[in-house]
Amino acid sequence: MSTATPAPEAISPIRLALRAAQVPPSATAALDAQAKALIAQGVDVINLTSGEPAFPTVEPAAQAALDAIATDFTRYTPAAGIPELRAATADFINRHGTAYEPGQVVITAGAKQALHYAFTTLVEPGDEILIPAPYWVSYPHLAALAGGTLVPVQPAPGAGLKVTADQLRAAVTDRTRVLLLNNPSNPSGVVYDRTELAALVQVAIDHDLAIISDEICDHWVFGDSEHTSVAALSPEADQRTLTIGGVSKTFAMTGWRIGWVAAPTPVAAAITAIQSHTASAPSSISQKAALGALTADLAPELERRRRELDDRRLTTLKALAAIQGIEVDGDPTGAFFLLADVSGTYGHTLADRTVISAADFAKLLLTEANVAVVPGADFAAPNHVRISYTVPPDRLAEALDRIADFIERLGRASG
Ligand SMILES: Cc1ncc(COP(=O)(O)O)c(C=O)c1O
Known part of the structure; x- marks a missing residue:
């Protein structure tokens, strides 16, 4: 007879909610x-x-964090982030041709949390989120936590891991609510150029979809590739796009947990309200670090x-x-x-x-x-x-x- 006793965590009487158990x-x-x-x-x-x-983390960020601690900048901040960081972030995003105002920017604990807020804000149970495959591992679970379903669109063989507007259009149903784009792509490293991106975005415009555009790797483009910001493509694109980014990849600051979402004002307000009840705000010290990174001459x-x-x-x-x-x-x-x-x-x-x-x-x-x-x-x-x-x-x-x-x-x- 076995004398093995189950590990304590295996015998908890707590039943997980389905949304947690399925992740x-x-x-x-x-x-x-x-x-x-x-x-x-x-x-x-x-x-x-x-x-x-x-x-390593860029030096001005580390110094700004030390200064924040030394001056006891260690309290709750406004829910959307400190105003000077929202302004610096708007300037930073706008280097790609967008026209975000500081009030449209919400600072979050990493781009991942910004994505979570974006899904929570836009997706109703049963909604479908279109995404070109291959895609980043977290998207299906972020979608599912909001009650939605990710609908991947596979590139044709030999198409360089890129999908076309026609392929996207064919996958639209009456439940489709969001087009999720990630350019440059994790995992493929592929970069959609301006024309290709504009064609995909047109599908969202034609079918009245919101766009979540994850541009976290916008700095890392090589060869002839250039980064195109979806919200910079046209006023129609701008009106329906949530631009996601952060300091993690560009400034080697993954552990500081600072990201953002820039969005039409009512969407930014809704996300700010959610953040005020869930996280209050991101870390005050990390916000100062991010401000240090964004305002130093690091070019x-x-x-x-x-x-x-x-x-x-x-x-x-x-x-x-x-x-x-x-x-x-x-x-x-x-x-x-x-x-x-x-x-x-x-x-x-x-x-x-x-x-x-x-x-x-x-x-x-x-x-x-x-x-x-x-x-x-x-x-x-x-x-x-x-x-x-x-x-x-x-x-x-x-x-x-x-x-x-x-x-x-x-x-x-x-x-
Ligand atoms: C495509 C993509 N989006 C978002 C994130 C999240 O980044 P952050 O560290 O800002 O949460 C990552 C991190 O791996 C990523 O690869």
Whole structure:
């Protein structure tokens, strides 16, 4: 007879509400946990799963936070954020040609919370949210928490991981309420240009949809790509768009938790009311840090970082192009990710395990080559893995060597 007793948390009498019970832990987090467990055992794992640029927080932000603490700027702030940060944020967003007033900007605890507020504010139970696939892992769960359903629109094979306006239009139903766009894209790194974006936005205008435009990676665009802000496309686009962004990625400030939503005034007011009852406001100290980042002259430093990341991107693309069996999909000229199709390795066996999915590929790559990447199933890219190329150049070069060697071993072992 087993004497094992269940862990205390397994026998709680508390019944979870359906909306909580249906949110699974993210695939990114699961793989990250596995990679960290190996690292804890002393294994030299190179982690290419990261969703943040591997740079330090910009210095003026850190200094502004220290000043905030020293001057006891540690109380509740206005619910929408301190006025000087709302003004600096409006200026910052408007560098892409929008015309937001400070009163249209709500400062939040990261872009993630801004997205949560956006869904809560716009989505009724049963509403559908259209999104071009592949898409970021959190969107389906943010939509579901608001009672909505994400409706992915898959790009045609060979279309560079981009969807067309016709494809979007064909997916509109009488329940469609929101078009969700994320440009540059996490996970693909693909950037829709102005013409392509305008065509997608026209679908929203024609069908009277609101647009949530997640532009968190707007700084990270490379090559000939430029960032286009949806709300800058036309007055019609502006009137129906909620622009989401934050300091996390641009200023390497993921832990400070400052993001924003800029929206038509009534929407900004509704979001402010929700925030006033749920978070009160974001951290006063982090708001000062963000203000420090936004008001310092950081253009040269940010440009230096952008070029560094571009070098890492080009190194990665070159190395992967030389490997048979995996194929980079689309033209990753934004964010700091790319998607590699690994279906060419299916059927191959190593260490008694046969690869039949991108999840198998990622697991085997971690255990056999000590490189962590994210399998694409939760991004609606089931034959792909997401590679984040933000790690320092020497580690990136080592990771790419390990991937090449792993695939060769996989081929040899099966061949
Ligand atoms: C596409 C996308 N949107 C939003 C976020 C959330 O960013 P924040 O750190 O500002 O909450 C992320 C972070 O990974 C992201 O990749």
